Amino acid sequence: MDEFDFIDLLRPLVGPTGLGLQDDAAxxxxxxxxxxxxxxxxxxxxxxxxxxxxxxxxSERLLRTALSDLAAKGARPIGYxxxxxxxxxxxxKWMAGFVKGLDETQSAFDCPIMGGDTTSTTGPLIASATVYGLVPTGEMVTRAGAKVGDDVWFTGVxxxxxxxxxxxxxxxxxxPETEILACEDAYLRPxxxxxxxxxxxQYASACADISDGLxxxxxxxxxxxxxxxxxxAQHVDGTSFGDDYELLFTASQTSRTALKSTAEALPLKITRCGTVAEGEGVWVNGERLMSQGYKHTF
Structure with missing residues (x-):
């Protein structure tokens, strides 16, 4: 199979912004x-x-993890x-399976492929997804808005x-069997x-998706x-691995009741795990912790 055969596999996945994968542009x-x-x-x-x-x-994991970044900004996905x-x-057969994984994921989130590039390598498989989303003007949630006195929360498990x-x-x-299935999904299909x-x-002052650990x-x-x-401390142990792609966010203490009730209605578990204070860094039991997340070295 050559690059044009692979592009033909992708063509049915294209939305109108992708111009049929015929123009090297979207x-x-x-x-x-x-x-x-x-x-x-x-x-x-x-x-x-x-x-x-x-x-x-x-491919499912690639696209889902990329989309998690949009979710952390409060955005709605529109393509990739x-x-x-x-x-x-x-x-x-691996390429066909790769495309099937993309199809199932983009269908789940209404996020069609718009274009990209294919090449070959003598090394391992490398793939990148650039995702695009929309958010009402001025409403993107960044990492920079946490305020002293805010609660700290995370979604999921x-x-x-x-x-x-x-x-x-x-x-x-x-x-238990149900937990085994949940763990497999958490890694393969976050x-x-x-x-x-x-x-x-509506409520968060700052947010990040948990890709590299709490x-x-x-x-x-x-x-x-x-x-x-x-x-x-009870929420810190065993969270340095990362890859959960849940959301870590801060919000005013006055929002506690509203956050709990709206999350329950989804339903989505959310856990209050700390507070925002004056100073810098991350602290547990009076001790400052340095980042324990995964870091690529070059």
């Missing part, structure tokens, strides 16, 4: 009263996903660009993705929290906002 008009939000994520086989797994699991470097000799990877690697974990976006825009993301918010985040 056309995008931003509606009045909306800001365009853009984010890019890259995955490397053997780093972000186990070696030899090049099919739908890879895809760039893929396929290892020479890749079986066509942390730590499941780490267990999901362990299960993929063949490790046996003493977990859920961008788009259903929470309107609540986030402490790491809390540190990003603390630095961007010029504040200190005091976290409860």
């Amino acid at each position: 056309k995008l008009s931003v509606p009045d009263g909306q800001d365009l939000i853009i984010s890019t994520d890259t995955m490397v086989e053997g780093v972000h996903f186990p070696l030899g797994r090049r099919g739908g699991g890879f 660009m895809l760039s893929v470097a396929w290892p020479v000799g890749t079986d066509a 942390l730590g499941r993705a780490e267990k999901g990877l362990a299960l993929m690697q063949g490790k046996v974990l003493d977990l 859920e961008p929290r788009f259903l929470f976006r309107k609540i986030l825009r 402490i790491s993301e809390a540190g990003h918010i603390a630095k961007a906002s010029g504040v200190r985040l005091d976290l409860d």
